[in-house]
Structures are given as C-alpha cells and as structure tokens.
Amino acid sequence: MTLPATVDVTVEVSLDGTGLYTGTYDDVTSAVAVDPGISIDEGREAARALMPPKVPSWGVELHNESAAYSPENAASPVYQLLIPGRPTRLTVLHGEERAYRADELYRADLPYRGLASYTLASGAVDDIHQTTTLGAQRVGIDSLGTMSMLVGQNVTVAVQTSIRTDQAISLLLDAAGWPTALRSIAIGDTTLLYWWCDERSPWTAILELLAAEGPCQLYQTGDGVIHFENRNYRSTAARSSESQATFLDRDDGPTMLYREDRAYSSPDLYRGGLSSLWFTALAYAPGYKQIFNRATYSTKRRTLGALATIWQYGADLSLSASQSITLIAKPTDPFQNAVTPALTTDYTVAGGTVSVSLSATSGLVAFITVTATSGAPTVSALKLRAQPLTVVSETAIQNSVDASASIAKYSPIPGANIPRTLQVQAWPEVDPAMAEAVCNAWVNRYQEQRPQVSIVLRNADADHVRQILDRQVSDRITLVDANTGLSGDVWVETKSTTISGAGGRVIACELGCEKVEELSGAVWDVSLWDNPSAVWGV
DSSP: OOOOSOOEEEEEEOTTSSSOOOSTTOBOGGGBOTTTOEEEEEEBSSSSTTSOBOOOEEEEEEEOTTOTTOTTOTTSTTTTTSOTTOEEEEEEEEEOOOOOOTTOOOOTTSBTTSEEEEEEEEEEEEEEEEEOOTTOOEEEEEEEOGGGGGTSOOEEEEEEEEEEHHHHHHHHHHHHTOOGGGEEEOOOSOEEEEEEEEEEOHHHHHHHHHHHHOSOEEEEOTTSOEEEEOTTHHHHSHHHHSOOOEEESSSOOOOOOOOTTSOOOTTSBTTSOOOSEEOSEEEEEOOGGGOOSEEEEEEEEEEEOOSEEEEEOOSOEEOOTTOEEEEEEOOSSOEEEEEOOOBTTTBEEEEEEEEEEEEOOSBSOEEEEEEEEEEEEEEESOEEEEEEEEEEEEEEEEOOSOOHHHHHHHOSSTTSOOOOEEEEOOOSOBOHHHHHHHHHHHHHHHSSOOOEEEEEEEOSSHHHHHHHHHOOTTOEEEEEOTTTOOEEEEEEEEEEEEEESTTSOEEEEEEEEEEOOOOSSOOOOGGGTTOTTOOOOO
C-alpha cells in the first residue's frame, strides 16, 4: 500500500455556537473554494525567539453563487447564524483506512492505524467579507485561535507572593475562563516576589510574564491547546534537543532503518524517521542585527506596610432610593488585606442608611459597592484602609556572563567596545539574582549571530505530507543547503500552511526557524549557580 500525497479536508462552522459541530449546515467543506484554498498561520510574530507570540489565524473562502452565506439573505437556512464568535474547526485525514490484518506483513511506510487524523486549526469566526463579482461570488471567513479571548477582555487577580511565572499564567487563564483541559503549562524558571493583575488584558499581562521568564515560548496548536514552555524547555525536551528530521536542498539519501526503541505514537510511521526529505525554497538572514551582548532588567523591591488609609473618594456620594453604585478604587501602590469600609471610621452618612461591600481585597484596584438601604442617603469622607506594598528600592540588573569577546567583535564602532544592549521589558517585582539569570539566558543565546531561516515544504509524497502535518513550534530539525553552506539544526518558530486544489492536492508549508545555539550546560537556573554539587543539563 502506497500512502497518498494528499489529505481529506473537513471545514466546519458551529452555527449554533455550541462547538459540537452537529448541525445540518455546520460542515461547509463542499463550498470551500479550492483557490486560494485554506491558509493557516501560527507561532511567533517572526521566526526569532526574541519576538512575541501571536494569535493563530486561519481563513477560507466559500462559493456563494446561491447566496446561502450572504448576511442579508433572509431566505437562507443559515441567515444570521454565520456571525463573528462562532466556533470553527479544520481537520484533515491522511492515509488509507484499513481493517487490522493479523497476517499482513510489516510495512515500514505505513502508519500504525492506516489513517491519521489531525486538527490543524480551531478557533472562532473573527470577520466575514463578501465579494459579488460575477463568476467570483464568495464569502470569506477569517478565524482566530481562541488565544484571542485573552486580548479582548480585562481581568483582575489579587496580589500573589513568591509565585512562579507558570502559576501566574495559570491564574490569568483561570480568570479569562480558559478550559483546564486545553493547557500544557511547563513549570516556570522565574519566581516573582509579588505579582498581580489590575483590571488589564490578560494578553498584556502574559507578555510581561514571558519577558520575566526569558527565552521561552507561548503558542496555541491546532487542537486549541495553549502551550507555555520555560526558558530551559528546549534544552530538556526530546523533540527540541534531538533533531526530528533532516531536510536537504535536493532529494537524496538512503531510507532510515526501523527503530524498535521508538515509543508508539498513532500518527507516526513504523520506521520512526524519514530520509530523502527536501525543501523547495530557503530564505536565509544571518542575524547580525539581532546580536545582544549585554542585557539589563529593571527590578523593584517592596515592603508591606501597616494598616493605613490608601485611597479616598474625595467628594460626597449621593444615592437615590435603593440605588447601588460600584466604585473602582485605584491607590498609588498595590495593597494587601483591605478592610471593608466601616460607618464612622471610614465614612459618614446623612439622609438615610447604606450598606457597603468590598471585593478584591488585594491588588492595585478594589471594588467598593455602596447601596442605599433607606431614604436618599449622602455618603461623605469615604476611604479605604489596607496594608500598602510600597517601593523601597529600584535596581537595574545586568548579565554577569562574560560577553567581552562578542562586545569587541561586534562593537558598532570598531575598537570602542560598545555593547549592544537588550533592555528586558518584564515584570519588575523579581529578586536581583533571578533578573541576572534572565539576562544571562538572553546574552548566552544572542551574543553571537543566530541565523533566521525559512524553508518551504510541499506534498511531494506521503513522507512530506506527514512532516507538514507533524511539525510544530519548538521542534528541532536539521537543514542542509549547499548554496548558503548551512548544515545544522534549527528550531521551528513559525508555521504557515496552505491547502488548495480539489481533494487537498496542493499543500505547502513554510517553517520559520532560528538556528540552535550551542551551549555547554544549556540549563540556566539561578539555583545552580555557585553550587559545586549541582548537575547541569546539556
């Protein structure tokens, strides 16, 4: 049996919004235009570990000659159902389904189960656009991964003490309503002295946490799972520390032998690895402009003060009968252990009575709700008492790792030894030693050039199809190219895939990669410094 170089595609929109995809019209595959086809984009903003993550996106165009998907067509069975926010899903099947045959001979090129299923993209409709040109009447659907929900809302998390970056990210995901089952969160390597989120976008807060972690990864895979990988993940995870495939600038090389010690994985091929893999295009940027041989991190230290007034309303508050007003108190400094305002001590009232409640007793914002319980009361001198977390010192930390050779080599003015500095824009409430470890991690990775390489793969055969489907952010692969002289390992940072042609006949995938840094003792953990008994990861 020869596996196909094509895939079977299914495109679905949950028109009832449940995400179950069981509706009569949810499967829109038959209407998908084969040109331009389906496009999927995921990973970082660019193929470099210094770049922030981006929300994955994917899009299709639907044939609309019948006006079935026209937003203004009241006669359509999906009228006003195809709207932003509806869940979307793209799945593909590769292989040929077959019954188990006990007497069938072992075939190295067959998947274990004959047919492998992949969810390449999932999310929700972001926008809809329509063209009415005769012969090209279509409705386009643009979808964003569910990471977009982290951008479009504000959340509040109370002050936390001695919390790791992964724990803070998990609290943000909890506050944003992200399902626990759709998370893969590695243990962070940075501990924050204090951390909170004050009525802000969880996406903005997460970006600060990623900067505090250092060279780490956050991305969402096609199945909807959000992944956080700490700054040492790629030094320890097998798929990042060992090359998963070799791609050449030509079709060459013998077939790899079957490996008995390879762990079972249903979509994998029996032989566990592939050869004769090649790319059809390669772009190379040497990375000289992204050299950093000095890094700085601005930190703050705070102390918890005694109970005191941290906020005052500053005016009278008049309420009508039974009226309820919620005030958002924003003191100058974060606080802990706020006390619900008490009559006489924290406010006075005339012309009636009120009840006062308090939520968010720690953080940088507090919510005070005042409700008239009789009459039309006027509340005066309202204040909030709590223990303030005041700044006692601010310190700029820099790397301690020796980068003098890099500074001398790459100084903007020859012989001047001017360092190229990376200013880490991260959460400031960290211990100086922790900030130093983050700076060291960045300088170790970028004091020498880290080329940025992108390759294009096409579905020349089943082996290439599986590579296109399997590869994801943080995978380590080997590239060999005669023209650039490149022969080494890179990490995948971005992935863009298009599927076009009837029956998924044309598949192209661009992998944006950055060359692996070669470190001896690649695990940078502050707890290992100056520890003679420590065992360093490699």
